[in-house]
Amino acid sequence: MSNYQVGQKGNGTRAGVKTWGKMLFYIVIGGVVGGTASMLILILRETGGFTGLDGIYEEMLKWMPAVQTAAFLILFLPSLVYYIRAARGMKRMYSDEEDEQNDQDQGKAMLISSTNIIVEFLLFGLAADPDYDGMMVSVGLFFVFTIICCIQQALLVFQIKRRTPIMKGDPLSWNFQKEWEGSMDEATKMITYRSGYKAYLVVQKGQLLFSVLAVIGRMLLSTGAFPVIISCGLWLVGNTVYTKNAMKNKLE
Amino acid sequence: MPLYNRLKEYRAKLGVNQAEMGSLAGVSRQTISLIERGDYSPSVTLALKLAAICEATVEDIFWYEEDK
Numbered sequence A: 001m002s003n004y005q006v007g008q009k010g011n012g013t014r015a016g017v018k019t020w021g022k023m024l025f026y027i028v029i030g031g032v033v034g035g036t037a038s039m040l041i042l043i044l045r046e047t048g049g050f051t052g053l054d055g056i057y058e059e060m061l062k063w064m065p066a067v068q069t070a071a072f073l074i075l076f077l078p079s080l081v082y083y084i085r086a087a088r089g090m091k092r093m094y095s096d097e098e099d100e101q102n103d104q105d106q107g108k109a110m111l112i113s114s115t116n117i118i119v120e121f122l123l124f125g126l127a128a129d130p131d132y133d134g135m136m137v138s139v140g141l142f143f144v145f146t147i148i149c150c151i152q153q154a155l156l157v158f159q160i161k162r163r164t165p166i167m168k169g170d171p172l173s174w175n176f177q178k179e180w181e182g183s184m185d186e187a188t189k190m191i192t193y194r195s196g197y198k199a200y201l202v203v204q205k206g207q208l209l210f211s212v213l214a215v216i217g218r219m220l221l222s223t224g225a226f227p228v229i230i231s232c233g234l235w236l237v238g239n240t241v242y243t244k245n246a247m248k249n250k251l252e
Numbered sequence B: 001m002p003l004y005n006r007l008k009e010y011r012a013k014l015g016v017n018q019a020e021m022g023s024l025a026g027v028s029r030q031t032i033s034l035i036e037r038g039d040y041s042p043s044v045t046l047a048l049k050l051a052a053i054c055e056a057t058v059e060d061i062f063w064y065e066e067d068k
Helices: A004-047 A049-062 A064-091 A095-128 A135-161 A177-184 A186-220 A226-248 B007-014 B018-025 B029-037 B046-051
Strands: B003-005 B062-064
Touching: A004 A186, A049 A064, A064 A095, A064 A135, A095 A135, A095 A177, A095 B018, A095 B029, A177 B007, A186 A226, A186 B029, B007 B018, B007 B029, B018 B046
Parallel strands: none
Antiparallel strands: B003 B062
16 A cells, blocks of 8 residues: 555545544534524423414414515515616617626516515415415415416516527416426526526425424424424425436436 | 627728627627627627628737636
8 A cells, every 4th residue: 555545545534534523513412403493482381482473473464465465565576677777778789787787687576576475475375364364365466466466477577588599488488497497598597407407405404404493393382293204295396306317317 | 708809890880880790790798798898708600600700800899818
């Protein structure tokens, strides 16, 4: 065995000890954080701290149609402004800087509009309470607001297609995602895949946290098994789809 | 990124903006912008296409330098 190999082995052993040490440290930290959180939740439950949260939820439920409308308008109006700005900018595209600004406006409009749909879905989920008298009003508002957001997103897609003629796909078609991805050029594909990977990493970390919270909630707050099943199910699907595609080792 | 380019200069000589250059090369304006900024290294196919549009060789537009 040469000196180089001996040195490598020595470094490997040191690195191994360091990795195990780190792992042990994280386990201890995780235990301390989990234990402290559980203790805090127990104290809050014993002292009636969660009754306050129930009160806030019940009060919000009374005003749910107004809350839904306000949330929709707060997010819809800025996205509309960005959409109109991008549309106006398209009529007078002269410089590269103006083009860049238009891209930014379109991106912001799309992001805010998508956020609007998620927020509306969240409020709809909170209003879907069998004991809530105004549930049907909330359901109606949810449908109206979501349809408006979907129309806005379709208009944004048409706008992007006008600006970038290589992009293909009908937003009303079931194959839209596939056609859209297929028409992307090499740099756009790279940005999209990189963003997708970053989102995957964030969601993986989020799933771990959410699963722990779901287990703590089940033990201490009687939230039931459903959140644990959903969280771990999504975690499993995300992980399997990513790993299976990475193992294919080919570009489609 | 160690791949440098003079695409902006060649584009200026042609008198086209990024969107028009993208349309000539069959890519988006964003791709041209990313290449010019050095944030993206184009594929060989795209580099050849861009060189043909600029009536230059790939080496005239792109060159490689190790990071110092």
